[in-house]
Amino acid sequence: MLANDAVSRVSILSRRPVKMAEGHEAKAKVIIHKDFKTYDQALLDELKDAQGCVWALGVSQNDVDKAQYFEITHEYPLAAANAFSKLHPESPFTFVFVSAEGATHNPGMFSAVYERVKGQVEKAMFEFYKATPNFKLYTVRPAGVDWRSHPEIQPFMPSQPFWKRALIPVIDTVYKPMITPTRPMGRIMTELAMSKGKPLEGEDIQMEGTLVSNVAFRRLAGL
Numbered sequence: 001m002l003a004n005d006a007v008s009r010v011s012i013l014s015r016r017p018v019k020m021a022e023g024h025e026a027k028a029k030v031i032i033h034k035d036f037k038t039y040d041q042a043l044l045d046e047l048k049d050a051q052g053c054v055w056a057l058g059v060s061q062n063d064v065d066k067a068q069y070f071e072i073t074h075e076y077p078l079a080a081a082n083a084f085s086k087l088h089p090e091s092p093f094t095f096v097f098v099s100a101e102g103a104t105h106n107p108g109m110f111s112a113v114y115e116r117v118k119g120q121v122e123k124a125m126f127e128f129y130k131a132t133p134n135f136k137l138y139t140v141r142p143a144g145v146d147w148r149s150h151p152e153i154q155p156f157m158p159s160q161p162f163w164k165r166a167l168i169p170v171i172d173t174v175y176k177p178m179i180t181p182t183r184p185m186g187r188i189m190t191e192l193a194m195s196k197g198k199p200l201e202g203e204d205i206q207m208e209g210t211l212v213s214n215v216a217f218r219r220l221a222g223l
Contacts, residue, residue: 018030048087053093054189055095081137082128149183
């Protein structure tokens with residue numbers, strides 16, 4: 001978003017300062033926000049000109065208990081969708097929800113917590129989209145996120161565990177459809193958020209043109 005000249009302003013809702021935004025104050029504003037289930041009128045007034053959002057807030061199922069994971073993964077984006085849909089009801093607002101490859105709408109006995117909850121929130125977001133005329137939705141499912149060819153973001157990333165640094169090159173070698181490079185990921189998500197929410201086309205696009213699997217993302221990115 002910082003590199004895209006078509007983006008005039010970026011508002012970043014965060015619990016803490018964002019180092020990547022430092023030096024870009026003319027374009028990017030960090031808004032310290034503590035409760036992602038509540039959006040008061042003062043905050044909504046500050047966001048009133050926003051045309052879209054990439055909802056990238058999330059946490060590993062291994063770092064919190066099940067109740068916390070459900071609140072963060074399910075309740076937070078739905079609260080944001082409800083609030084942002086009211087920013088300018090007369091014109092579209094495009095919400096790009098970052099889900100994950102593996103999310104399922106039909107969980108089985110052995111489905112992981114993240115697969116179940118991500119699937120539940122995907123369905124809930126889609127139902128909200130169908131019921132809210134000005135609210136436009138894309139759900140994107142990244143897989144193995146690969147930062148190796150994106151040096152601009154690396155100084156701002158937390159240290160990656162050894163297993164992840166070792167696994168990503170292996171997956172990239174044996175099964176590229178499960179790899180999500182960060183540079184095209186950022187570009188595609190930004191372009192979707194800037195769009196008017198027209199349903200996408202393709203056999204790899206689901207949920208009436210709104211659900212972008214990682215295979216579909218790679219196709220859109222020309223990979």
